[in-house]
Amino acid sequence: MLVVSFPHLLLFLFSWTWGILATTPSHEEIVGEFFNQNAHAGSSTSNHTNNWAVLVCSSRYWFNYRHMANALGMYRTVKRLGIPDSNIILMLADDAACNSRNRFPGSVYANPGRGLDLYGDNIEVDYRGYEVTVENFIRVLTGRMEPSVPRSKRLLTDARSNIFVYMTGHGGNEFLKFQDNEEISAFDIADAFEQMWQKKRYNEILFMIDTCQANTMYSKFYSPNILATGSAKLDQNSYSYENDNDIGVSVIDRFTHYILEYMEQINKTSHESMADLFASYDPAKIHSDPGVRADLFGRPLNEVRITDFFGGVSQVEVGNGGDGEARASPSGTTEEENSSSEERPAVAVNASQAQQKVAPPSRPAKWRMTRAWGGVLLLGVLVGWVGFKR
């Protein structure tokens, strides 16, 4: 009697738990569907007329100085390359510069020798301190704001906007922590991007993330025209670059440091492509394997200018605005030498891309599932045993 009823009991318990708790949407199906839809190749020049940047540092407290330096470094770079402050949404805990432990009050440095003060004289932080939350980040992306929210906190993009999204903080497999009390998962960001795509809120997105196991964060994307890159693959940490003995903490992360270093040789009219940037990644220097995901992106990477995402506007019409004027585009004359010199890095990136392809959720996922169910089963058996023991 007891032998028969015991498995039944457990079965009942599990189906009950499952029915109530398991509301996981079948993301794999959606992903597959969108991969198929996006098979067509897009045009080679960018169609955008405006550029936006969303820069998120999801950490706070003094020991995460380097994350704030990461975000401020990116802020300085996009601003230098021509994105106006009105088009930059900077989310930053902002407790490093004026921290009582900061020996250099009002400054944030990211380099040995403290040559460049990233905090500078003109910083516009749009979401500060406790405003840096998962909810606010999702609201910024999807545009679902209360009517009272000011213009500077909104991402007022349209179908012709290229958006650069940069995130940094402490993360893990498919999640990123926000200020030690909540976390955003890869699914949340993927869903937010899909909502933006549905409302025609972007032309193209460059998603860049510097955190541990960063490449898992873009593995769930399924909307078209997104180019993604991360600092470390699954089960890898992302390491800091420089310890400043006077400041007393690490001042920047390796991945971001090498990207910013590369960006220093770029100016507003540079012709370097994203393929060049990705080819500059050196796992030996970064101490982790950075990844690139371009399968959702419509254009070949060697034709995508870095300034398409980091810079200002790209096209100008000279004349009185009537018909038939020549359109000045920075491509024109140098196009040919470009394409030939960029052939090689492109191949390299494609190769690394192949390695970085998202692993199908077959064995590890199944194993995790079994493990989770095993745990529940074991607990059930133990508690049941105690319950039946007279």
Place this chain on the structure above:
Amino acid sequence: MPPHVHPEGTTLRDPSKLFYQLDFNRRLIIASYWVVIIAAIPLWWHFTSIERLSLPTSQVHSQAANQLRFPVQIQLENIQDASLPASLQQLLDDRIQRSPQAWKGLDVRVRNQNDANKPGDLFTVTANDNIPLASQRDLMYPIRPGTLSMLADALSILLVPPTDTHRVAQYSPRYRLAFTLLNEDAAAGKSISGWDISGAISRHLSPILNGLSVLHNFTIESQVQFHAPLAFSPLSLPDGYGITPEDLTVFVNSAEWSLSSSVSNDPVLHFVIFIPSASRRPLQILDSRGSPSPSSAFLLPQWGGIIIYNPPPEQESHAPLPQSALNSIFSTFATQLLALLGVPNLPPDVQTDAPVLTGWQLDALLRRRALENAEGAQDTLKSIVKLVDQIENMPVGQDVKGDVQDSLTALDQMYAYSSTSLNSTLHQSADALTLASRAFFNPGMLALLYFPAEHKYAVYTPLFASAMIPMIATAVREIRAWRKQRREAASAAAQ
């Protein structure tokens, strides 16, 4: 002394006879736990479930399949040959067949003399041997069998003008126009101290803004700045300085120029007069071959227009912008504004005597904006339905549902107006788009965060499993004991 002796006359009581161990009481206690749990389930369900009202999905899909159609009638007047309307119709039909995408939503009919009044906008083409002239909704054109094909071409451009979607700003019921006079460096001397902006606007722009008032509501702001450095150094030429096409693309130094206030969320169109520093005059725009371009104005698609003004050398220091310069600059601004708002040009061979816009141009613009808005509203409604379907924990509240329904109503009314009033059609289409966007951007529609299944087990199992399993176990034990009792009682009764 023995440790414990019961007093005489007392016996140990059978525990099962204790009042709190009575079968009935025990079962009552166990049952009451279960009653509380079962009674609480609906409450718990109510408070933890997400409000997801059903959206009018089928209505959205049927509405999305609709296509806005504008009937347009063309009346030929003062013609000798009665067969001309039919052949013109034939020529227009050929053009429609060749590019159906451009003629989308337009039903063009050339009226015969004997046609009764049919609905639709009426345009008149009058035969006249002078130069072609377009006025309100009329066109003077030499109509002969030989010129009929040219007339059909002119009519195509008048009715469905080619547009550059890259340049034209996206439709918004409200725009902010920000006029800025930038002195690169007033400290270098010979700067421009001010301008008669209100006079210039009322002279050059007000007629346009009034003409377009059915489409947009404009707010105007202006400012003068005295220090606006460039982010690059212009090329030094033998006779002045030049900006290469490459530098032109990064001309706007957005990091240091603040060109508009951020009071509202309306889209801004910028108009900038740039006065080069006295040490860098004249500053000219170079073409790709490096020779100075005759034009000193350029346009950034969807952003605005910029004019570089080099004051004459005899300009005294710190004087306002001279009237003549202001006039030529503002007539350029006017052209740029028209281009940015997507006002179509007339065919190259057709003149006009209308002060600002002809009815042909305005109607073509209204039709195109209405089509765009209708498409935008339909797409937005479709995406709302699709996303709500796709993302399971996205709440849908009453206000979202209301906005979706209102947007559908506006679309319905738009179709009803499409053959009678173009202005009302546009207004309804704009309302439909605004409402659909408001529904999409409803702050309450934020999908709850996604948690992996493991997280849920980890949170709920320690909480519920440890409480539930003993309760289930006792319940099962109790039921078994009860059934055993009944069996025994039955067998006892049988004996």
